[in-house]
Amino acid sequence: MADVIQQQVQTATISGHHEVDYLSDGNGIKDWLYTVDHKRIGIMYLILVLTAFLAGGLLAMAIRLELLTPARTIMDAETYNRVFTLHGAIMVFLFIIPSIPAALGNFVLPLMLGAKDVAFPRLNLASFYIYVLGACMMLGAILTGGVDTGWTFYTPYSTSTSGSVALTTMGVFVLGFSSIFTGINFIATIHKMRAPGMGWFEMPLFVWGMYSTAVIQVLATPVLGITMVLLVLERAFGIGIFDPRIGGDPVLFQHFFWFYSHPAVYIMILPGMAIISEVIPTFSHRTIFGYRGIAFSSVAIALVSFIVWGHHMFTSGQSQLINGVFSFLTFIVGIPSGIKVFNWVATMYQGRITLKAPMLFAISFLLLFTIGGLTGLFLGSLSVDIHLHDTYFVVAHFHYVMMGGTVIAFLAGLHYWWPKMFGRMYNEKLAALSCALIFVGFNVTFLTQFVLGSRGMPRRYYNYLDQFQPLHQFSTFGSWILGLGFFIMLGYLLASLRGPKNAPADPWGGTTMEWQALSPPITHNFSGTPVLTRAPYDYRNVPQGVDK
């Protein structure tokens, strides 16, 4: 690593731009493609995950449009099955998992620690290119026939259906390494590269969240890799591990799959929680309430998340005792999330609150994530889950957590660090409008789906009974509001890039170290090594003038 930085210093010195901001520090294509600067890698990740989000979002709009009427609306059943599979796979593997850690985290984590870069900059770039390779494999799978298994690839359907299952699962396998590399990098960076004076409990809570996420990424992702390889071997050679006709057990696949994919739910939500832990204190201009509670609950979630996978399998035929154990553990994993929510709300008490766009998204997060969490009580309770399992209730629940939670938090973070990343402010009024449209559209779309599910509408249905049509139509209507909200956001964010670099170093009055760097930061982040002089979120000595 040292040689890399040395090399950069020389380049910078030779070209005479010692303090040039990272965006202007060489704009040839090679300056970007060969960069080891965590900020540039973060931006490249950001562009790709946003593209994936756009693609996954358009597929979601197509799904909702198809469900406007029973039977055929715009596509046939086989296309529909491919579209919802692709929507799930893109959103999970190409968007949500890398969104906060690899895009935003890559950018701000070293800045927050007062470091010049992550611990292994080349590994970081490798992670990016592995992501690109995995994405290309999935794109190849789409072009060669697509996949109709659902993003969960359940056997024996996935071993018997036609389509590009092998290429897709290998794509997921490759993407897993990208995630592992990011995780390794963050763990090493957090352990070894904190600024002088920054102990573990002086770290911003975002860092605690990233640390917990990284632990899961490193420990759980290999299991997904193994599962995907076994699935491909089963398809190609009939090794008989999942196929009951040759002595395999199809339910074993579900155990393997969810052993990764349940912790992966926390790979998705912990970074969202981490962002909220930054945004709420900053815009309340107040210290966080219960720092240790929030920090330890992230770690607790990361640990317990490994032993709750069986709640995805309550109807799979596993024993009643096992179902009981997983139900119990599922309730336990809910407690730390509850603690965080209470702490965030308490942080606003007697604050000095400014309702800028990131804060609006954070409040939106609190409301939506709370609904997502509380509806989890229905699904954790065994007898009620048996009725709701695999219905739209579950679809609504995980969208409240994944989209109402993680995606909204990602948007909060994107708006929070946008000035830091690009040195430019965006249109606040349009941001508020977009936030409101997304909030309303989201609830119209997904609150409706709780009712659909309670009434018995199963998920992954191309056609449905006439009695469900009014609710489906209402939900589809909501998706249009949601789409409009995102469309406006795309507009004002792109427009902001055309404006002058007008963002101050600390536009929101934040106390964490990234706000000491310039906006956008110089290539080496800080001039000299920054020293921690106060704990994060300590507003006692911050001049609290008017409206910052």
Add this chain to the structure above:
Amino acid sequence: MNEWLRATLPVAASEHAKDVDFFYIFLFYLSLFFFVIIGGLAVYFPIKYRLKPGEKRRSSHITDNFFLEMLWTVVPSLLTFVLFVWGFNTYVASFTVPNDAMEIHVRGRKWNWTFEYPDGMAGGGKLYVPLNKPIKLIMDSEDVLHAFFIPAMRIKQDVIPGRYVYMTFTPNLAGEFQIFCAEYCGKDHSGMLATLVVMTDAQYETFKTEGPPEYKQMNPVEIGTTIYKSRGCQSCHSLDGTRGDGPSFKGIWGKTEQFADGSSGVVDENYVRQSVLEPQAKVVKGFEPIMPTFQGSLRPVEINGIIAFIKSQKQ
């Protein structure tokens, strides 16, 4: 409010369904209570503590509060423990089979359900059960995963190839109830439906001897068509002349066939009836003797239906 909430659930056709609904409604109010507190404060605080234009004010420096943090750790823990015990008990009860349960075999395949009753009769698409009688469904799948979901009973179970699973219910309401496949199984997953028909004892006795009530509105050819499609005839006997594992039905009626034992005979009422009940007796030459017997699993009216159906398959 409770009536409105019940409208978000399907009709409840068993005691267990009512128990689940009660629990569901309790969970709804519990969630509402917490949502009002958390959501209320999440909206109230930003309004109450919003910095007004021109205002100069400092925020409080409150880093933690042991009592509060214990409160919102311990109370939710206790509450969720109650939920766990409640959910687990009602779940175990709902999978505990009463001793006098009537056993019905359920088979899932892409994309339909078939049912085999204790007396050997079988049928597809509609599951007929007597009112107030505990039912045990013993289920397996022929191909991929499916899930048998009866919303009115609030129960669901994945159906797995190569393994028997079961579920049980005791219907306490007569009527027709929807059955869904709830585990994704491919192209026609959403068409893999069936109907649960809960009948009075008298109706069920009639069903056992005379078949499903809708037979009364059907002519023999229609009954035969239903049997042809639901009992597996179509997998070997084509209607378009294509050679399958058995002779095609196209134009077979009245034909003189050579049999494997060297004899020959005309395809008429008696031949069809014998072939259904004793399929190995006269196998058409060139075909393997692989057809299973339907002795005891087809009612007379259904055999007449098959005869009429084959008669209708003209050259």
